[in-house]
Amino acid sequence: MPSTKCEGHEMLYAELDKYINSVKDQPGVLINVLHRAQELFGYLSEETQQYVAEKLNLPLSQVYGVVTFYNFFSTKPKGKHQVKVCLGTACYVKGADRVLERLKEELGVELDEPTKDGNFSIHAVRCLGACSMAPVVLVGERDFYGKVTPDEVSKIINKYKEE
Incomplete structure (x- = not known):
């Protein structure tokens, strides 16, 4: 080899x-x-x-x-739970930037880097196709959270800390 x-x-x-x-x-x-x-x-x-x-x-x-x-390939390690925050126009206007900042504070990481325990990473995306639920957060590939406020971030993260 x-x-x-x-x-x-x-x-x-x-x-x-x-x-x-x-x-x-x-x-x-x-x-x-x-x-x-x-x-x-x-x-x-x-x-x-x-x-x-x-x-x-x-x-x-x-x-x-x-x-x-291709955006589906990554050159950096990702966390076990990848948290995607939509920053498309509808989500951004409804406060996605504040949700993203709270996630970064709660997890103590910047975009696209894993937490020290490797459990989480945060990723900004352009559109998740759920504009009527803005702002939207996707954890993994199927756990959508709509109309997310910064105060709901801890509750979302805690759900995955126990896994």
């Missing part, structure tokens, strides 16, 4: 190798391999991108270009 891999991730790289070997002869496998790598590692570090490039015999610039082009 290349020397770029992180210590302690041998099993994850072995799992990624297994996947790559099962699909590497198919055309256009890069995005699928990157999805699998992100599932395994949680994000796509420089080391992981280099590893994928070497395994697929692609230039690192091509791998990096795909990773940074």
